[in-house]
Amino acid sequence: MKKNITVMMLSWEFPPRVIGGISPHVYYLSKSLVKQGVKVHVVTCDFPDTPTYEVVDGIEVHRIDSYKNPSPDFPSWIYLMNLNMQKEAARLVRENGNIDIIHAHDWLVANAGIGLKHIFRKPLLVTMHSTEIGRRETLHTTTERMIHETEAWLNYEAWRVVCCSYYMISHIKSIFRLPDDKLDMIPNGVDIETYDNIKEDLTDFRAKFALPEEKIILYVGRLVYEKGIHVLINAVPKVLAKANAKFIIVGSGYMKEQLLTIVRGMGLDHKVLFQGFMDEPSLLRLQKIADVSVVPSLFEPFGIVALEAMAAKSPVVVSDTGGMSEIVDHDVTGVKVYPDNPDSLAWGINRILLDDGYQRWIKENAYRVVQNKYGWNKIAQQTKNTYERISSEYSKSNWA
Amino acid sequence: MRIIIFSWEYPPRVVGRLSEYVKALCSQLASKKVEVNVITYDDLPSETIEDTGVKTIRVTNPVRTHIGVLTWVLTLNPEVERVASKVFYDAENQINAVDAYDWHFIPAAVTMKYGLGIPFVFSVESLEDHRSNFADKPYNMAIKSLEWLGFYEASLVAVKSPWMQDEIVRIYKVPKEKIKVVSSNAEDKLSIYNLLTGDSESK
Numbered sequence: 001m002k003k004n005i006t007v008m009m010l011s012w013e014f015p016p017r018v019i020g021g022i023s024p025h026v027y028y029l030s031k032s033l034v035k036q037g038v039k040v041h042v043v044t045c046d047f048p049d050t051p052t053y054e055v056v057d058g059i060e061v062h063r064i065d066s067y068k069n070p071s072p073d074f075p076s077w078i079y080l081m082n083l084n085m086q087k088e089a090a091r092l093v094r095e096n097g098n099i100d101i102i103h104a105h106d107w108l109v110a111n112a113g114i115g116l117k118h119i120f121r122k123p124l125l126v127t128m129h130s131t132e133i134g135r136r137e138t139l140h141t142t143t144e145r146m147i148h149e150t151e152a153w154l155n156y157e158a159w160r161v162v163c164c165s166y167y168m169i170s171h172i173k174s175i176f177r178l179p180d181d182k183l184d185m186i187p188n189g190v191d192i193e194t195y196d197n198i199k200e201d202l203t204d205f206r207a208k209f210a211l212p213e214e215k216i217i218l219y220v221g222r223l224v225y226e227k228g229i230h231v232l233i234n235a236v237p238k239v240l241a242k243a244n245a246k247f248i249i250v251g252s253g254y255m256k257e258q259l260l261t262i263v264r265g266m267g268l269d270h271k272v273l274f275q276g277f278m279d280e281p282s283l284l285r286l287q288k289i290a291d292v293s294v295v296p297s298l299f300e301p302f303g304i305v306a307l308e309a310m311a312a313k314s315p316v317v318v319s320d321t322g323g324m325s326e327i328v329d330h331d332v333t334g335v336k337v338y339p340d341n342p343d344s345l346a347w348g349i350n351r352i353l354l355d356d357g358y359q360r361w362i363k364e365n366a367y368r369v370v371q372n373k374y375g376w377n378k379i380a381q382q383t384k385n386t387y388e389r390i391s392s393e394y395s396k397s398n399w400a
Numbered sequence: 401m402r403i404i405i406f407s408w409e410y411p412p413r414v415v416g417r418l419s420e421y422v423k424a425l426c427s428q429l430a431s432k433k434v435e436v437n438v439i440t441y442d443d444l445p446s447e448t449i450e451d452t453g454v455k456t457i458r459v460t461n462p463v464r465t466h467i468g469v470l471t472w473v474l475t476l477n478p479e480v481e482r483v484a485s486k487v488f489y490d491a492e493n494q495i496n497a498v499d500a501y502d503w504h505f506i507p508a509a510v511t512m513k514y515g516l517g518i519p520f521v522f523s524v525e526s527l528e529d530h531r532s533n534f535a536d537k538p539y540n541m542a543i544k545s546l547e548w549l550g551f552y553e554a555s556l557v558a559v560k561s562p563w564m565q566d567e568i569v570r571i572y573k574v575p576k577e578k579i580k581v582v583s584s585n586a587e588d589k590l591s592i593y594n595l596l597t598g599d600s601e602s603k
Contacts (some may be wrong), residue, residue, distance in 0.1 A: 069545045070538035072470065079474035080542060083507045090515030115478035115508075118485045119515040145465040150475065153462040 006039040008099045014044035014309040031308040032380030034058035060315030064088040086112035110154040121399040126158035157252040164188045164302040195312045210246035217291035223253030228296035238346030243353040247272040287312040308368035333366040402435040406505035410440035427452040428586035477507040497596045506550040522554035
């Protein structure tokens with residue numbers, strides 16, 4: 001009988017520490033892997049009032065001192081935090097017995113992952129959630145170049161690299177010059193039950209955000225350039241010319257002031273609500289009641305927000321780019337529009353708002369696709385296949 | 401006796417006084433039947449055995465672009481760990497000690513200790529407080545935190561003068577008996593390695 005695989009996941013965030021998409025990804029993936037018989041240790045940064053060791057849904061979570069001395073800047077902090085992560089992970093492996101695979105998520109844990117690989121001579125699997133060059137369009141500064149080279153180093157050291165879309169596979173392959181047979185495409189997942197479990201009447205909840213006659217158009221994401229939020233803001237008057245709607249913007253970021261100024265200049269303060277950060281229960285409910293969910297990104301490795309909306313049965317309008325080009329089937333599971341084009345975006349939004357039959361068709365199809373392709377059990381199974389492939393290759397290597 | 405020495409400078413790369421000092425010491429140790437593996441930085445990677453029998457492994461930084469010495473050092477460490485682990489596995493897990501010169505490769509020394517059970521000596525040539533006047537910027541404090549980690553995790557600390565011994569006690573509150581004053585003669589260093597080897601055998 002094949003022995004069970006033990007994996008050590010390295011991630012800079014894990015619930016309740018949530019900064020971006022890596023935290024829920026690592027949580028749901030690990031939880032489903034545990035159900036499939038994989039033993040999972042997650043080594044992650046600490047968080048106030050959270051234990052340094054606990055078992056969450058079968059996942060052994062180890063929280064390390066995330067380096068709290070002053071550090072000069074963000075990347076220096078990342079590298080210093082990695083030193084602590086590596087030290088604690090090394091202690092764990094030595095005390096608790098062996099691991100089969102080290103699974104690192106993004107450059108944020110590159111140093112620790114690479115060091116541990118060589119110290120224990122174990123295979124390193126890397127999931128690339130995003131890239132520095134993708135976030136910035138091009139490398140402008142020394143810091144950006146340093147992060148880019150750290151990513152290149154991590155990809156070089158990896159036994160295999162997982163990306164969440166074919167778009168990311170070709171992106172990673174070309175920027176880091178990786179061979180074809182080193183990459184696996186495993187999509188990101190969404191937990192449908194979180195949405196299906198919300199069964200209460202949401203009429204009162206809806207009334208907090210919009211008038212009954214206003215349709216709700218929802219944007220969820222950081223207010224940063226790569227997310228294309230400025231494209232949506234420029235589309236607001238074009239949408240309102242044909243439909244009565246309220247735009248709800250959830251998230252914050254450095255573009256906030258600038259966007260508020262534009263909205264005020266258009267005299268549409270009463271139609272655009274900047275919500276800032278929102279607690280999860282409210283966000284889930286808002287996604288359920290949104291008449292349209294918009295993801296206008298310019299760069300999007302995957303587009304988890306679109307997938308969440310599809311699970312919440314909210315029809316999506318996405319820019320035809322990155323991972324979203326693969327998730328959404330135009331006119332079947334959503335509407336695809338030209339990236340960086342407010343006219344096209346407004347057209348897409350109105351197409352849904354003005355045709356109830358079309359809206360129903362889109363959201364029912366979308367929900368079915370999410371069920372069939374993007375459930376965490378399916379994704380964990382694919383990940384486990386990658387683990388097994390690596391283990392079998394490793395067992396024939398001179399490190400075994 | 402088989403040891404690994406970490407030093408960020410080693411001839412022909414000379415930055416300060418540490419380079420020649422480490423080389424002379426390594427030759428002496430080799431003449432006393434110590435198997436010495438020096439791991440150091442150079443612009444191009446290489447592996448050589450000197451006439452004295454000292455093995456030198458030079459690694460280069462996997463990340464070429466940096467915003468400062470701190471990040472440069474921190475991405476170099478996993479590469480140092482890579483070759484140090486190779487020395488360890490090639491020697492069938494028989495390494496008596498790591499000797500780390502100054503703060504640069506303390507991260508690697510600490511991880512080798514936790515992961516592979518190799519004790520280390522922290523050999524201090526100079527301290528951040530003495531190198532940088534008013535060493536109170538986040539950059540200096542980060543380097544000082546690495547020095548602190550080295551003092552805390554090392555089995556023993558080696559210094560060249562009673563003055564430095566007192567300074568380490570004053571700045572880092574390290575127990576004085578943990579800090580050994582050594583001459584530039586290899587006998588002293590060897591006796592420290594022997595103390596550590598006793599340590600690791602009793603484990």
